[in-house]
Structure formats: C-alpha cells, structure tokens
Amino acid sequence: MSQAAGLHRASLEKLHDLDAALELMYYGWRGMTLEADAYLAKQGLSRPHHRILYVVARRPDIAIGSLIEILGVSKQALNRPLNLLLERKLLISQRSPEQHRSKLLRLTGAGQRIERRASDHERKVLREAFDRVGAPGAAAWMAVMETIADNS
Amino acid sequence: MSQAAGLHRASLEKLHDLDAALELMYYGWRGMTLEADAYLAKQGLSRPHHRILYVVARRPDIAIGSLIEILGVSKQALNRPLNLLLERKLLISQRSPEQHRSKLLRLTGAGQRIERRASDHERKVLREAFDRVGAPGAAAWMAVMETIADNS
DNA sequence: ATCCTAAAGTCAATATAGTTGACATGAGAG
DNA sequence: CTCTCATGTCAACTATATTGACTTTAGGAT
DSSP, rough: OOTTTTTOOOOOOOOSTTTHHHHHHHHHHHHHHHHHHHHHHHTTTOOHHHHHHHHHSSSEEEEEHHHHHHHTOHHHHHHHHHHHHHHHHHHEEEEOOTTSSEEEEEOHHHHHHHHHHHHHHHHHHHHHHHHHHHHHHHHHHHHHHHHHHHTO | OOOTOOOOOOOOOOOOOHHHHHHHHHHHHHHHHHHHHHHHTTTOOOOOOOHHHHHHHHHHHEEEHHHHHHHTOOHHHHHHHHHHHTTTTTTEEOOOSSSEEEEHHHHOOOHHHHHHHHHHHHHHHHHHHHHHHHHHHHHHHHHHHHHHHHTT
C-alpha cells in the first residue's frame, strides 16, 4: 500500500455516503506515516524496524517471544529486521539473570533516539490536526477510532 | 503490516502524549479493512484488486494510464491484478470509439457486486462508529483526517 | 508508404515483507 | 542424561512492489 511520496489525493465520484470517510482512512494512514517513512529510509530502516523499536521502547526487557506475539508475526519474519537492529546496536539483547532461557531486548541510546524521531514525525502530524479541531474534536476522533479499532 | 485476524490491541506504556492516537491510527486502519479483506480472500482477491475495482467503479471508462496514476503504482505492478480481474470478467476493457490508443475499463455486473460488497464491509464499520458519536463527532473525525491526509 | 509517437503489454532481475516446515542450539529442570 | 522451552537458522514459497529494457498496437504526420 505504499505510494509515491508526492501523490495527491485522487478526486473520485462518491457512490455512497461514506466513500469520503473510507478514502480518508486510507489517505490518513499514509499522511501520518509519510515523513516517518522518509526519515526511516534515510537511516536505512523501514516500517518493520520502527514497529520493533516502538514496542521495545515501551516494553524494556521484553523477551523475543513476547515481541513476536505483540507484533503478530512469525519468528522468521522478525529475524531479519531484529538482527539488523542488533548489528546496528540500536537494540541490545541479554539473558535475564533468573530466566536464562529468555533473551531480553532493550533500546540503546542510539535506538531510543531513532525511535523517538521516527515516532515524533507521526505525532507531529497528529498534533497539528488535533490543534486545528480543538480538544473536543480530538476526543471525538479518538472515540471513533476506538470503535473502529475494536471491530476485530 | 498485515496481522493475524484475531490479534488484540496490544497494551503498551504510553511514553508520549499522542502515543494512544498513533496506535489508534494503526489499529483503526486494520479494524476497517479486516472484514473486507476476509471477504476478498474468500473471492480469491486481495487489497490491490479491491483498489482497482474501487477506482474503476467511480471512474467508468477510465484508461489504464489514468488508473496507474490514481493508484500510484507502476504498470508492471498493475498488470497481474488487472489481468486477473479481466480473466474473471469482473472488468471489461475496450478501445474507445475515438481514442483507439487507450483501452477503457469498466466494471461488469459481477465486478460491481464484488466492489460494492467489499466496500460495504468497510463502510459498515465506519457507520457504526459514526452512529456512536453522532453527527458532530463524525464531522470532527473527518476534519482531523483531512488535515492528516493533506499532510503530503 | 514510412516514420514518429503514445498507450499498452511483456520479460527479467531485484527488493521487501511475509508465510510454513524442518531442524539446530542454548540453558534450565528432572 | 534427557526432556523441554526459548531462541536461532535454513530452505522454499507467496505476494506485492520496484526499475530497466523491449515489443506491440494504433494513430498521426509527412
């Protein structure tokens, strides 16, 4: 679902009431991630790397198995991006003192910096939009998104 | 960025103010497309096919070059899903009467039906969420999403 | 007729992101 | 010493994309 960076929102006939909203969900996701993806690409990273960094930042000392579960991917799919992050020393892994079976993951300083900067790009876009509609509008946005997200 | 169907929203520490919103964008997109993707998979189709059907439904007699532009993909990337849709007779193509160079695309009855049903799944999720917050909340959601979408 | 161009189609190589299956390693637990 | 759990790795495959090079199809211009 990746698009050329400069691609404008297409203007299509609206066949149904909610077509505009449907299209906004698509372009909204893209709009939020556009700058973050460009920043990550400059670092030689991409979305899967960011997802790993994002989760580990919020769950320091997470085991690899738990990370797999949260991301919802196979361990084989995790392998490549995770190893790159370890090689680049954005993450470190160590056996836990008690649970020697598990390896615990943690961000390094450099990892924290990249995670924060990538996520900052996404939060900046959200902040500008929320500022424009004010607190009640932002709350309504959250309420709508929660209902949609919990559709699963 | 696809996830297992039954995957619950992970509960992560919020490091920043807008982390919750950031995660909602991710899970919102997934929540909206979950049932549509399941329906499409049952038809042996997937997201790229739906995107083609969606656009052609709203731009009958669109030329292939314009479709490429709107979707923002290369013609090689369009080739496979487009040919499948033609083989399955969900789309028909014909040279236009005057502009014989262009091939114009159009949905067949079967194509219209599948496009409508897939999009219905997405619109249903949106409708339920909008109903819950009422018209002002829905308008706020749209306003936020427009600002985010136009970030490009 | 011949040449030029635009639109579409095709072929090959590559990248990314994922899958399943099979098997190996490292480290307690009995 | 063996069993099991967590992790790691190898191979084969699928899907979705890319860029580059080339062909085909059909009109337009001279």
